[in-house]
Amino acid sequence: MHIGINAQLLSLGQNYRNGGVSRYIRYLLTELAKAPGEHTYTVYVNGPDVIEHLGVQHPQITYISAPWSETRPIERVLWEQGTLPSLLQKQRIDVLHSPVNVLPVRIPRRCATVVTLHDLAFLRYPEVLTRAKSIYHHLFTIRSLRRATKIITVSESTKQDAHDLVHIPLDRLHTVYPCIDQRFSNVSEVAKVQEFRQKHGLTDGYILYLSTLEPRKNIPTLINAYHKLRQDYGVREKLVLAGSKGWLYESIFARVHELGLEAEVIFPGYVPDSEQVEWYQAASVFAYPSLYEGFGMPVAEALACGIPVVTSNVSSLPEAGAQVALCVDPQSVEAVSQALYRALTDTELKERSRIQASSVAQTFSAQRMAQQTIEVYEQAANTLQKRMQRVAFVS
Template sequence: MHIGINAQLLSYSQNYRNGGVSRYIRYLLTQLARQPQEHAYTVFVNGQEVIDHLEPHPQITYVSAPWSEDRPTSRIAWEQLTLPTLIRQKQIDVFHSPVNVRPELLPRHCASVVTLHDLAFLRFSHVLTRAKRLYHSTFTVRSLKHATLIITVSDSTKRDLHELVNIPYERIQTIYPCIDERFSNVLKEEKIHSFREKNGVKDGFILYLGTLEPRKNIATLLDAYAQLKQKYQIQEKLVLAGGKGWLYDEIFTRVHQLGLEEAVLFPGFVADSEQALWYQSAAVFAYPSLYEGFGIPVAEALASGTPVVTSNVSSLPEAGAGLALCIDPQDSNALSAALYQALIDQQLRDRCKQLAPGIAQQFSAHAMVEQTIAAYEQAAKIHHQQRITYVQ
């Protein structure tokens, strides 16, 4: 088959755009270049500089269709108006939209696969900007209803899709995203010590790593951290690492209200080369998000051997793989108690290091791509059968 992939949201910029969905696309393309099977691929990316980062392969053709990251309306217009013509010209059999939205006017011969990362715009619409709510309500729902097959990144998102959008389960397949192999490489203690010194932290700090935006529930994490300091007199700092997303002013206001200016660090966006260092340097990874399609930082931290405290809602217990401490994200007391347990429980720390290789294997790139190619093949069969039925 000839498979097309819309990789326009793949970014190597040093900001929040190089986050979860961008990394999902990057890992997918990297692994496809290593195990493409018998298929040919045309991948649409944003600019030649992106192509320069990707692994070449004779079965993969990269097509540059640049638009400014500062003008998402240009990307949407290209995706909806220009891309269908390119799909028709290149005679693509199956088209994969790896971030929620497919072109509306796909050629009739072409099957479509959409990866749905979450339904936060329906579950937690109040934590999104008006523009994001409008985009998803206009394009995402229509894409999900018209897609031949939908990949969800967790069973939780699969259930949400069935419940909220009324998509039959037979059109949905769960394929877990992968985590990079580098997270399971044990770093030397001297390197970790040097990294801590460089960033002004000592052994024992609590880490959050992700976009700074309301759904991540960072205000509650700050409340729990303030309780930790008051109740247990801990000296460990809290590091809130990640790029600024949207509606993040409350986070900085809360730090000031709680008098935590000296105890909370904001290192900003974390480059790929430093992510494993942050995870392995931390005593605890905290991720009390209100809702996640998967919550890949949880799996990354566990694969790094670091104890994790996360939420007991949506997909986060799946990402926690039975090893993370899961609490009610609205309960700052429970969050505070779990963080303290993770800080002092040596048995938990030893168990996390012992089981880390199994976490990395559970969420491997090889498994993700093998299952994704099978989804392409299944979508082609479904679409072929639908066309035969339509003609009859």
């Protein structure tokens, strides 16, 4: 088959755009370049610099670049909805994969479609999105889910959401877990951990959060739990809130100020890919009490680095926690605080986290993700072919 992949949201910039969905696309393309199967691929990206820096080539894969970057969403949407359909027709694409929620409105009749659904936060928690993002998802994401031949969901939780909230039949939904990059799969030596902590003035250790600063991540509750942790147990570890400012983040900084924690809560800003492993491995605990996640990749990455993790017991986060993380009610300051204290002091939990790091990495491997994705492409093509045969027979 000839498979098209709309990789317009692939970003290699050093900012929040190089986050979850961009890394999902990058890891998928990297793995397909190693093992593309029997198919050929045309990948649509933003700008020739993306192709150059992506650094993955294979004779079965062709890259076509649009003349703008992912930082210009209006142009991207216009290209996606206006230009891409004609390219699909011209290049005789058999299966189009849109890796981030949205398909073009117009699709050639003989082109099967696969869309990856990362989450339905705009339906579960509409208040945590800007109005523009909410309108976009209501206009395009729901329509795409209803029209797609097959849908990849990044967790069983997201699969159930698609069934419950958008009424998508379960036989069109296929869970394929995202992968963890191999660089997260090593447990660091104690000496390197101490060296990193010393370099950043964190010699007593630290509780790490690493993701975009936005409302859905429930960071004010984490700050409150940390404040309680210091009051009740006198812990000396700092709280590191690492990540770019996303949207509606003002309450985070306000809460730190209200509690007088300016000297204890560290904001290092965006952490580039090259430094993320060190931040994970040197942490005493990783904390991620998000209210809702399609998958929750930082949880799996931290576990693969061998450190204890405290996360939420809602949505997909227990899946990302792989039966290793401590999963608690994210709305309860008391529960989060107690779990953090256990993660900081329970030597058995620390050892179990270290030992099971390799099994977590294997569960969320790139090879498994790519192979299962190719299988969905093939199922989508077969489904469309059978559908067209039925139509031809009836007519």
